[in-house]
Structures are given as structure tokens and as C-alpha cells.
Amino acid sequence: MQLSRRCRREWRTPTLVRVKILGFESSCDETGVALVEADPEGAPRLLAEALYSQVDMHAAYGGVVPELASRDHIRRVLPLTRAVLTQAACTLADVDLIAYTRGPGLAGALLVGAGVAVALAAALGKPALGIHHLEGHLLSPFLGDETPQFPFVALLVSGGHTQLMQVDDVGDYRLLGETIDDAAGEAFDKSAKLLGLGYPGGPALSRLAAQGNPAAYSLPRPLLHSGNLDFSFAGLKTAVMTQARKLGPAMSEQARADLAASTQAAIVDVLVAKSLRALKDSGTERLVVAGGVGANLRLREKLDAGAAKLGARVHYPPLALCTDNGAMIALAAALRWQRGLGRGTTDGAFDVRPRWPLAELAGASA
Numbered sequence: 001m002q003l004s005r006r007c008r009r010e011w012r013t014p015t016l017v018r019v020k021i022l023g024f025e026s027s028c029d030e031t032g033v034a035l036v037e038a039d040p041e042g043a044p045r046l047l048a049e050a051l052y053s054q055v056d057m058h059a060a061y062g063g064v065v066p067e068l069a070s071r072d073h074i075r076r077v078l079p080l081t082r083a084v085l086t087q088a089a090c091t092l093a094d095v096d097l098i099a100y101t102r103g104p105g106l107a108g109a110l111l112v113g114a115g116v117a118v119a120l121a122a123a124l125g126k127p128a129l130g131i132h133h134l135e136g137h138l139l140s141p142f143l144g145d146e147t148p149q150f151p152f153v154a155l156l157v158s159g160g161h162t163q164l165m166q167v168d169d170v171g172d173y174r175l176l177g178e179t180i181d182d183a184a185g186e187a188f189d190k191s192a193k194l195l196g197l198g199y200p201g202g203p204a205l206s207r208l209a210a211q212g213n214p215a216a217y218s219l220p221r222p223l224l225h226s227g228n229l230d231f232s233f234a235g236l237k238t239a240v241m242t243q244a245r246k247l248g249p250a251m252s253e254q255a256r257a258d259l260a261a262s263t264q265a266a267i268v269d270v271l272v273a274k275s276l277r278a279l280k281d282s283g284t285e286r287l288v289v290a291g292g293v294g295a296n297l298r299l300r301e302k303l304d305a306g307a308a309k310l311g312a313r314v315h316y317p318p319l320a321l322c323t324d325n326g327a328m329i330a331l332a333a334a335l336r337w338q339r340g341l342g343r344g345t346t347d348g349a350f351d352v353r354p355r356w357p358l359a360e361l362a363g364a365s366a
């Protein structure tokens, strides 16, 4: 295989211990591939990434159809891989380690990324490393301009998860609190559906909310004063449904926007209150926000303002890397490799973990 000019240069510097990690994400409805480069120390660098989102395909069904998701990952994954290598002016021969999302997520979708990653690794004689999807999310701010320092508190807010974690180092995670029913993203998506908005509902609901009054309807803030760091969003969805029914099918555009704004305010208030409480309780000065809901601008504004009052700082991944992507998977593998936690395996065997608590990772190495 021909080495590009850029890769040839590095190849000729034998003293430089530097790795290139190809990462695959396929846990749900986004196929993500990325190439990250890492030295033994310092922030890993994103060389190239490519993403294909299936949202248009699933929108017709009002949610993700797992079988369709798996089939589409198969269609996209190799063209995306080629695009990433071309963009980075590299070839597969330059890749030192292949990372893939091992879980949690949809079993069939995970198997596509894992199968391709492990097969490529076996063909290249390079190791393959399974990464926890949520670890990818919570480490993704390391791809931003100002990387956070350990320890920090992480608020993970995605379509399937709402968790507060104490993060003392890579792989050292302690669960502080989590949702006892729906995830925050699910609350956005389900409320959006009730308001007749498309899938995924989060971005659509927040766009509509920009035209509305967040104080127009008084919606519950579940578990706000529970005294712990757990969340609950199922009751909020019911309250939105009750309010939407009261307004009826002839609901005015303004009422719809007001209800969207009130829903967003309720979700954000709870997320902010619990995150600030976690910062106070742990005495930590840094909060990392990750997962799709982390793209929500009201959440960002309220968290920034609340943290500033505590003398704390909030770190976000670059906006484009808030939702699922391959870069965060390659990055998590790079940070694990730097700490000797991510050597990967070369025996071609693999499994996926559709349900996989993040706290199980503590101290685990592969």
C-alpha cells in the first residue's frame, strides 16, 4: 500500500512513539468513523472524521427502527472509512489500533461496527479495542480547545442516559445519580412528538422553544428537591400530554411554542440544579457536559451561569461532537492507550454489550 507524504514523514522518525487510532461508532442511528493520533502524553489530535446520520430514514417511523439501523450501518461504514483515510492522507497500513463501540446500544447496530473493526484489525495484524459509548461521550471535551483536568463531575445527557458521574481519571468513574425512568433526551423526544414535531425531537423542540415563553405553563420539576442526585422525567411527559390535550388540536402556534419553551425550561431546571448540587457535594470545580442534550443552548447558558456563581467551569465537547460520532470512540481509545489501559486484543474474538453500566468499567483494562 502507498504511504502518503504526511504518513511517510512520521514513519521515518523511529524515536517517535505515536499511534494512529481508527475509531468506529455504530451504537444507534449514526455511523461514525474517525482517525485520531496520540503521543504518550498530551491531548490526542483528531486527524479526520466522517459521519452519516440516519435520522431522515428513521423520521418516517417517528423513532429508530433497529433492523433498518443495522442495515444502514453496513452500507455506510466502509465508504466512511475510505473518506476518513483520504481526508487524513493515510492508508490502513498507518493505523496502529482499531477502536469500536462495544456498548451500550442496539445489539445489531453494535455488531456491525464491532464486526468491521475486529475484521480489519485481524486483517492488518493490529489490536482491536472495544470502547464504552458513554465513556466516549464523557471524554469528548478532550477534543475541544480547552481540555478539562481530572477530577471532574460529568453530566451525561443523551437519548438513552441521564447520569451524573464523578470522574477521577480515565476509567475511574463513580455513579452519583441517574434517571429512575426516562432519559432527558427521551423527555425532549417524547414531548416533541406530543407537540407534533419530528424526530429527533430535542433540536426541533428547542428551536420552537426559542419563540415561546418558558413561564407560560407551570410544569413539574420531578425530584428537584429529592435531596439526592437522581432524576425522573416520566411525569413531566404526562404533564405535557395533559396540557397539550387541554389546549386541544386547535392549539395556536404561540401556545405550542409556549408549551415547548415551558417543557424545555422544566427539563433544564432539573438538570442544572442537580449538576450544581453534584459540584457542591463533591467540592469539584469542573463540570463536563456530554451527550446529545449537551447541544441544548438553554442548558449551556443556565449551567454556565450557575457554575460561575460557584467559581466552577463547564466544559463541553465541540458542538458537532455532542451527538454520536466516531471521534469520541477513537479519542477514548487514545486516552486509554496513554494510560496503559487500552492495548486491545488481537485474537479476532469480540462481543457487544447492549446493556453495560459505565461504573463496571472502573479499573477495567483490555
Ligand code: KG4
Pocket: 028, 157, 158, 159, 160, 161, 184, 185, 186, 188, 189, 200, 201, 202, 203, 206, 291, 292, 293, 294, 295, 296, 297, 322, 323, 324
Ligand atoms: O448522544 P446522542 O446523540 O445519542 C444517544 O446516545 O442517545 O443523543 C441524542 C439525544 C436525542 O434524544 C436528541 O433529541 C437529543 O439528544 N438532542 C437534544 C438537542 N440535540 C440533540 N436535546 C435538546 N436540545 C438539543 N439541541
Ligand code: ZN
Pocket: 133, 137, 158, 159, 291, 292, 323, 324
Ligand atoms: Zn450517544
